Amino acid sequence: MQEIISHIKSERLARVLSIQSTALKAIHDFMYENKVLQAMPIILSPITDPLSHSVYDATVEYCGQRLKLTKSMLMHKQITLMNGGIDKVYFMSPNVRLEMQETKNSGRHLIEFTQVDIEFKGASKHDFMDFIDRMIAYVIKEVIKKCSDDLAYFGRTLSVPKIPLKRYESKELKDKYGKDFERIVSMREKEPFWILDHCREFYDREDKEKRGYYHNYDLVWPEGYGEALSGGEREYEHDDIVRKMVERNMDLTPYKEYLILAKEKHIPRTVGGGLGIERMIRYLTGQKHVKDVTIFPRVPGEKIIF
């Protein structure tokens, strides 16, 4: 109890929120400037992102229907872009992921967090990465300009990264550094960078000519801060989606209506990604754990007081 009171009353937290407010304002401004529409997130749905790692089940029952707490807006972004008048959309999306306790000390996991979940229609992964490059550079520039006192408090020196940010292929990094390559390269780099091509959820697009190559990416913070954003071009054709769901041993039953949309060719070709807010603020402020940049800590396995 004394620990949470001290945390909430700390000068550190006030400084964190000052930087966070500036960063969020920069994101909203950048989105509006680039005509990316802001839509409202949803918390409950019959379908949500299956993720590529295991978490505990989080569901509620309402009027005879079992609803999942959303883990990302992935399919909902695709469905939103079915609208002919909407080409670019973003959600400030709080996600609940009831993580196993093993992630407690990763420094990067919380059981709930917020991501800026973005999706573009008819664009390529390079278009999307270029957009994120400019957004990240803009956010850092604004924080440097408007929060110099706060950064000084944290003893944090930031510089606006040169864009385009570096883009690495995962297979090359794996050959060079072994399977822990993301962490190792994150420790070595001085500016945010991309790693392309990861085998994960069904919805990230696999190359049709070159099976086993995925048109997706992670943006990674430097100095060991790890993953910033995860995204990719999406599967949107019915047969590809079904094949990849089956490969991943998924139960197709809850996806019935989603698969009908794909079958009837309503789902457009899209690309996107989700940027974790708390992880970004952790990088900007140079904190040890994401819990240090939240008001109400939500560390896997730890008791929640407020």
Added chain:
Amino acid sequence: MQEIISHIKSERLARVLSIQSTALKAIHDFMYENKVLQAMPIILSPITDPLSHSVYDATVEYCGQRLKLTKSMLMHKQITLMNGGIDKVYFMSPNVRLEMQETKNSGRHLIEFTQVDIEFKGASKHDFMDFIDRMIAYVIKEVIKKCSDDLAYFGRTLSVPKIPLKRYESKELKDKYGKDFERIVSMREKEPFWILDHCREFYDREDKEKRGYYHNYDLVWPEGYGEALSGGEREYEHDDIVRKMVERNMDLTPYKEYLILAKEKHIPRTVGGGLGIERMIRYLTGQKHVKDVTIFPRVPGEKIIF
């Protein structure tokens, strides 16, 4: 299924999102301009707003703890303002309220929605209402300026309201119009207005000299669109909070830690309120039901497809 596909592909929805993006941008700009810090919402907590009407229970279990889905950030806003460096805060807060089916046709209820949940420290209800007056006028001005095409599509004529907005006392309206006064006055008025003094949740401040008078308010949209914002000055002293919880037959057990904060005088004197985004967009666009301004309808008692 055909109905939801047509809804999502409708020109109406694209126009709604255009107006919504402009309104949200105006809110974020106004907050930043007025130094109201943006903090991230939480979805799960041992405690949440008890509300003043009944809804179905929404909880999940995690690591032996039963967590409620947040119905507002009320107590979390008070706790945030314990920080000496934070005087004004807002959350874009998605709330889950598993409403009874009776509210299905109210036009104003969804089982999840987003509110801008705002709280100021050391300010009075008049300070807060003045702030909201200016914010509402600014949002409407921006929408008129930037979304004239969209407003024309909806055949909607808006004008910037004269501020300060009218302020009515609930007892006077009740004497004049009977117990359905809020709906009746909402139908009669042409501009948003306030109704002061409502007996409801424990946390809205009751006058110490004049028991039965509450320093709270609703902002109401005109033309029959009903409640826009609900808020008030808050109880922050331990004995007042306990007395009012007991009067409302509340189980005090889950509030143990919150009551310790009050007992130890950590909770500051605050004032605030929550403005419903979907209800605001419904008013701005002149739609019949809040579901018409959401991408993924969440009508009480209706099956959810996506």
